[in-house]
Amino acid sequence: MFLSTIQLVTALGATVLALYVLDLVRRRRLSEDFSLLWLVSSAVIAILGFSTGLLRGVTHVLGILYETSTVFAFGLGFTVIGLLYLSIRLSRLSQENVLLARELALLRQSCEASGVGVAAAGAPAGARGPEANRS
Amino acid sequence: MSAATPAGRPRTLVIIPAFNEVESLPVTLDELREVSPAHDVLVVDDGSRDGTAALARARGVTVVSHPFNLGVGGALQTGFRYALEHGYDIGVQFDADGQHDPRFLDDVVGPVAEGRCDVAIGSRFVNRSSYRAPLTRRMGMLLFQGVVRLALGQRIADTTSGFRAYGRAVMVVGQHDFPRDFPDAPLLIMLARRGFRLLEVPVGMRERARGRSFYTLGKSLYYPYKNLLASLMAWLQRPAGS
Numbered sequence: 001m002f003l004s005t006i007q008l009v010t011a012l013g014a015t016v017l018a019l020y021v022l023d024l025v026r027r028r029r030l031s032e033d034f035s036l037l038w039l040v041s042s043a044v045i046a047i048l049g050f051s052t053g054l055l056r057g058v059t060h061v062l063g064i065l066y067e068t069s070t071v072f073a074f075g076l077g078f079t080v081i082g083l084l085y086l087s088i089r090l091s092r093l094s095q096e097n098v099l100l101a102r103e104l105a106l107l108r109q110s111c112e113a114s115g116v117g118v119a120a121a122g123a124p125a126g127a128r129g130p131e132a133n134r135s
Numbered sequence: 136m137s138a139a140t141p142a143g144r145p146r147t148l149v150i151i152p153a154f155n156e157v158e159s160l161p162v163t164l165d166e167l168r169e170v171s172p173a174h175d176v177l178v179v180d181d182g183s184r185d186g187t188a189a190l191a192r193a194r195g196v197t198v199v200s201h202p203f204n205l206g207v208g209g210a211l212q213t214g215f216r217y218a219l220e221h222g223y224d225i226g227v228q229f230d231a232d233g234q235h236d237p238r239f240l241d242d243v244v245g246p247v248a249e250g251r252c253d254v255a256i257g258s259r260f261v262n263r264s265s266y267r268a269p270l271t272r273r274m275g276m277l278l279f280q281g282v283v284r285l286a287l288g289q290r291i292a293d294t295t296s297g298f299r300a301y302g303r304a305v306m307v308v309g310q311h312d313f314p315r316d317f318p319d320a321p322l323l324i325m326l327a328r329r330g331f332r333l334l335e336v337p338v339g340m341r342e343r344a345r346g347r348s349f350y351t352l353g354k355s356l357y358y359p360y361k362n363l364l365a366s367l368m369a370w371l372q373r374p375a376g377s
């Protein structure tokens with residue numbers, strides 16, 4: 001099986017990326033939810049890179065002229081899917097942020113109505129009044 | 136719902152995560168009150184939109200409501216946090232859908248209260264019960280039985296049981312470090328790797344009384360991937376904070 005330099009670089013790069021993603025999940029820097037697309041995309045690109053026959057076959061089926069363009073096409077496709085997924089998650093986080101802000105405002109009002117003092121928003125943590133500086 | 140605890144006995148809180156369970160929760164709460172009046176109950180309303188929280192409050196049960204859905208693991212973490220802040224020694228995870236039989240509550244709490252284990256798992260499969268899971272779920276259960284056995288060298292027949300008692304030390308860890316959506320095999324592996332003792336206890340379970348199952352088609356496809364990866368990571372991971 002003959003692999004060109006660019007195939008080898010692509011396949012090894014994708015393999016290293018997959019291992020790095022797994023390590024990020026192990027170290028809790030990346031959740032399993034977000035890891036799926038990274039692992040699938042790097043696995044597909046690594047497989048295409050290591051298998052000349054498969055790469056040529058897919059290139060021919062898709063009507064692409066150059067095999068490197070096939071790898072770019074898959075990479076671009078996964079990037080678009082990843083961006084769309086992030087957009088969906090970001091939209092949900094934004095909605096949840098609004099809900100939390102509303103809940104906080106209502107809780108603050110409830111505390112104030114009960115006579116419980118609540119620090120104003122924006123006050124630095126641990127801030128003390130002038131009386132605290134007197135010995 | 137609160138009852139005096141005999142002196143010297145560990146205080147136990149039954150934690151019921153509930154998401155849109157207005158059909159089945161009333162029956163579950165009534166049964167708990169009738170069969171196990173000694174245990175305090177907390178309903179964690181996980182962003183329900185069908186009046187679940189109001190229904191539980193109307194029955195005199197303490198309710199904590201999330202502003203949006205966090206998943207069963209997120210709801211349990213809230214329950215753990217509540218239990219720790221209010222001085223409970225044991226937290227019992229109990230389903231709102233009527234699958235869990237409260238007559239087995241003491242069987243599940245007992246081993247933790249006696250110090251024989253840190254997590255007691257109410258198991259459908261240690262002894263025969265009337266419960267029959269669908270075929271795909273049984274296959275998934277067999278898969279994760281094997282995963283847990285491989286990771287821990289310990290056989291746990293029912294890795295997906297949601298009927299569990301957790302000791303205080305486990306809740307201290309679990310309030311910060313707990314899977315949000317599928318607290319099954321990866322959770323058991325993570326707890327065992329931290330040195331917590333797991334024990335299976337035979338219980339009987341029933342079919343879901345009412346309402347919709349958590350396991351939709353999408354979740355059934357995503358579940359094996361998520362749990363296999365999470366199980367591997369739980370086996371490899373350093374504990375959080377180390």
